[in-house]
Amino acid sequence: MATREALVHQAEIATRLEGQACTQVSVGVHHSLIIDFGELQPAEGDQLSGELILAIDCPWRIDAPDVPVVGWEDADEDIADLATVLIGAVVTEVEIRRPGFDLFLQFSNDHRLRIFPDCRAYYHDELASGALPWQIGGRALTESLRES
Amino acid sequence: MTIYAFEAQKSWLPTAIGMTCGGVEFDAETATLTIFLYTPKLERGDASDEPERAISIHGVWRVEQEDAILAASGDLHDPLREAHLDRLVGRELVRADVSHPGFDLALHFTGPFIVRGFPCDSLQFGEDPPEGDDIFVSWWVDGIGVPDDWEEPNEAFYENRDR
Numbered sequence: 202m203a204t205r206e207a208l209v210h211q212a213e214i215a216t217r218l219e220g221q222a223c224t225q226v227s228v229g230v231h232h233s234l235i236i237d238f239g240e241l242q243p244a245e246g247d248q249l250s251g252e253l254i255l256a257i258d259c260p261w262r263i264d265a266p267d268v269p270v271v272g273w274e275d276a277d278e279d280i281a282d283l284a285t286v287l288i289g290a291v292v293t294e295v296e297i298r299r300p301g302f303d304l305f306l307q308f309s310n311d312h313r314l315r316i317f318p319d320c321r322a323y324y325h326d327e328l329a330s331g332a333l334p335w336q337i338g339g340r341a342l343t344e345s346l347r348e349s
Numbered sequence: 350m351t352i353y354a355f356e357a358q359k360s361w362l363p364t365a366i367g368m369t370c371g372g373v374e375f376d377a378e379t380a381t382l383t384i385f386l387y388t389p390k391l392e393r394g395d396a397s398d399e400p401e402r403a404i405s406i407h408g409v410w411r412v413e414q415e416d417a418i419l420a421a422s423g424d425l426h427d428p429l430r431e432a433h434l435d436r437l438v439g440r441e442l443v444r445a446d447v448s449h450p451g452f453d454l455a456l457h458f459t460g461p462f463i464v465r466g467f468p469c470d471s472l473q474f475g476e477d478p479p480e481g482d483d484i485f486v487s488w489w490v491d492g493i494g495v496p497d498d499w500e501e502p503n504e505a506f507y508e509n510r511d512r
Contacts, residue, residue, distance in 0.1 A: 259423065260409040262451055262469045269451050272469030274408065283471070300416045301465075315451070317467040319409050319423035 205324055207333055212297045214337045215304060217253065219295050223287040223308070224251050228280050232273050233258045236287065236314075239341065252341040259334035260317045263287065270312065286312055300324065304335055351473045354486045354499040355452045360506035361490035362445040365402040369441050370458065372400075373434040380422065381407045382434075384456070384464065386442060386492075402492035404456065406466040409487075412437070413463045437462055450474070454488050 221238035229235050237251030244250035262272035263284060271283035290308035297304055302323070304316040318334035368386035375382050385400035411421045412434065419433040427433075440458035447454055451474075454466035468487035472479055484499055495503075 260467055260469045262467070262471075264450050267450055269468075269471050269474050271471050274470035275472070279471070300413055300418055301411060315453075315467075317409060317411070317465075317469070319411055319421045319467070321418050321421050321424045321427060321429075324418045 204322070204333065207336075208302050208323060211333065211336050212302060214342065215295050215297060217341075218255065218292045218306060218337070220291065221253055222289065222291045224289075225249060226281075226284045226287055228277050228284075229256070229258075231258075232275075232277065232280065234261055234273075234280065234284060238292070238339075242340070251339060253337060253339040255335065255337050257316055257335045258332065260319050262315050262317075264313045264315065266311050286310070287314070302334065351484050351486060352476055354484050354489075355473070357500050357502040358486055358489045359447045359452070360503040361495055362404075362447070363506060364495075364503060365404060365442055365490065365492075366445065367441065367443075368402055369439060370437045373437050375430065375434065377425075379407065381405050382410050382422070382464075384437065400492060402490060402495070404488065404490055406454065406464070406488045409467040409469055411465045411467075413465065414460055419462075436460075437464070452487070 218238060223236055223238055224241050225237035227235045234257040236255045236257070237249070237253075238255070239252030241249040241251055260273040263270045263286065270286055271280055275283070287308060290310040290312060292306050293309050294307035295305070301318055303318065306314040308314070316335050320332070320334065322332065323334050365386050367388075369389055370384055371387045372385040373382070374385075383403050383405040386402040386404065388401055409422050412419045414436070419436065420427065420430045424430060437458060440460050440462055442456060442458055444457040445454070446457070452468055456464040458464070466488045470487070473486055486499060489499055
């Protein structure tokens with residue numbers, strides 16, 4: 202699947218996050234953020250994984266109503282600590298803004314996650330990076346694929 | 350007191366509206382994009398080299414034209430970056446939006462082109478910089494009559510707003 206086509210597909214899947222509760226937040230390589238939604242179950246190794254997983258591999262920021270709480274350029278230890286503010290909160294609104302495919306998630310605790318893709322390669326198939334700025338996976342998607 | 354620096358820089362943006370982009374530079378060493386702006390001259394040839402305004406964005410940014418992304422901060426080795434940034438030259442800055450609480454910047458040029466800045470270092474939003482650090486913000490305005498002190502606001506902005 203071409204990168205842009207994959208982004209369009211991800212934008213459709215993103216609507217499934219609405220109504221989901223954040224159950225786990227973790228920091229990956231290069232400040233990437235991994236957010237689990239729904240019931241956690243044992244996965245590979247000692248890991249737990251949610252029903253849906255949002256993996257963010259580009260700049261992002263979590264805002265409280267009056268002030269940003271934590272962002273992509275913060276230190277890993279601060280991210281690991283401060284991003285937990287989302288745990289227990291439910292996604293009340295999902296918004297995708299084009300042409301950048303910026304993803305906005307509004308949470309029930311009045312916090313907002315903003316994702317800002319920052320590579321031209323995401324949008325131009327001829328650049329063929331194959332990478333996506335953010336993507337959604339998890340067993341809920343795998344199960345629905347099996348059912349269909 | 351970096352949140353005050355953001356507020357002060359925001360107050361200088363209206364002074365650049367109506368100016369025309371005369372050049373765009375990306376400094377890879379400091380990861381800073383700078384847009385140079387000039388007032389249109391009635392007579393050609395009398396423009397000084399010094400831009401009247403320069404708006405700089407450090408860190409994360411993106412340049413959009415309608416439904417396309419022309420350039421972005423994450424493309425470290427994009428051979429077309431310079432050519433795409435040059436498409437801003439000759440365009441007029443018609444609007445500058447700052448959205449809160451993150452001081453996200455959107456510079457709207459004729460074309461239409463939009464240059465976006467996305468601050469994502471939460472330390473910038475404190476009342477004081479971290480111990481041992483200088484005041485820092487992700488975007489700022491320079492130019493003729495603009496003070497070097499990032500926390501010094503454009504008083505005229507507040508006078509006009511309060512009228």
